Amino acid sequence: MEETQSKFMQKSSKRKIEQFGRTISFICIAFIVLIVLSILYFVISKGVSTFTTDGVSVIDFLFGDIWRPGEVGENGEPLVGALPMILGSFFVTLLSALLATPFSIAAAIYMVEISPKAGKKILQPVIELLVGIPSVVYGFIGLTVVVPFIRSIFGGTGFGILSATIVLFVMILPTVTSMAVDALKSVPRHYREASLAMGGTRWQTIYKVVLRAATPGLLTAVVFGMARAFGEALAVQMVIGNAAMVPTDLITPASTLTSILTMSMGNTVMGTLENNVLWSLATILLVMALFFNILTRWIGKKGAMK
């Protein structure tokens, strides 16, 4: 009797394995969370020291338009205005997203609604290939093809926001397209059937039903593309010219947060203002990444068709 009882009271071996697996997964997740939190803490604490240790005012940093770290202005304040980079980052991000969105959605519609066969056989592999190309290759092509092309059309040096936009457009195109494809695919089949049954043409079905139902997914795709464009460093750095000036047009050299960051990091000494202010730029990037993240979640919640 007791033997039987204890047998039932004890954990079975299957249960033990299950618990073991659960513990391991929990440890892994806790580890990831820990890493994310420590990165956040590290970057932000470093970035804030520009304002606390070196006494730069936040306003001067965010809205100052002269970037000469290591030099002081006439009023004795360090010249660390990040506005040129912030504007540069936003311009290339928005412009490349604007350019990529119609192409991506059109490609996705073709792949899902119009010709799924060709989409799967030809377009899908091509897009996957584009994802796999390293960013330095995009940058190099940009430097040797796009920049001279822009130069021959518009004059100037060819370096600038326009070149960066074109390179980024190609880079985010696959991301946005594949996510847009997923969004369109997740529209339930009966929506389409209902529309067709009521006499809607294919175009009407796509335009009024499928795209509408997939709107949150499509917006998420675009925001993801923007996040990628915002964070891209290497390729942009090679074609934008990296001049820390507030951009006045699309074909003069400009700079982005990432391009200045990667260019200057190795040349500064830890703990100096020149170094701290780069961490402040990194903090802006991090905050923007969080913002994009929250935005996609918000879109997913708010935009669902009721």
Place this chain on the structure above:
Amino acid sequence: MKFKKFRALLVVMASLVLTACGEVVDEESITAVGSSALQPLVEAAGEQYSAENLGKFINVQGGGSGTGLSQIAAGAVDIGNSDIFAEESDGIDASKLVDHRVAVVGITPIVTPGTGVTNVTLEELQGIFTGEITNWKELGGKDLPITVLNRSSGSGTRATFEKWVLEEGMKSIVSQEQESSGTVRQIVANTPGTISYVAFSYVNDDVEALSINGIEPTNENVNSNDWIIWSYEHMYTNGEPTGLTKDFMDYMLSDEIQDNLIGALGYIPIKDMEVERDAEGNTSPVEDPE
């Protein structure tokens, strides 16, 4: 069943890892970090050194002069490579660091071929880099706007160039910047009217090196200090080097490296120099030339 297989696999993997460690005896390694201009030389010398001394490894990493100086000052590495004197860098306590000058690098302005200008005066060069001269025709060349391309601020090459070209109080114009000498050369080669500057070793047929005041950028002119835009390549140690670090520093300064490798890689051997400079930029003749 699956678990057993998994465990067996683990055992095999662990034994592989362990045997990999067990065989080499007397293994020793040091790490040198910093200047990307000096990196190719230290890498090549390190490989030669490892080939001659089995089991001794020299790990060489880039990261820039600032990284090299801050890492060596913090004691995180064995050697910190830098294009600039530690004294010139803010936030570095140079008193503990021991300077080993292993080579000299000459830096020359380069332009896109076809500007019609091959010689400038120092004043004209200042004018270009401060933004006062904006067209090549002002210098007797073609009617072509001048595009200034700088290295990123804080780069050793830029610091050296601006130190010897610009005078006290002059500010370079805000211009395009690039991170590496290779990219600079490529952009200068392809963008009409562009001017920038690189180490001698980066000059090739795609770009045109400018003479300054009629003096050509050659190793001989650097040796005699007629060409003033040059800098030492420093390898800093934290305190006097010992053990493998000392052996390797001796090796870097040995005739084997100074006579062969340094010239082959486009650097200038330290012993050819007829003058010496200190951190403030004061020049004095070398006291006992060979």
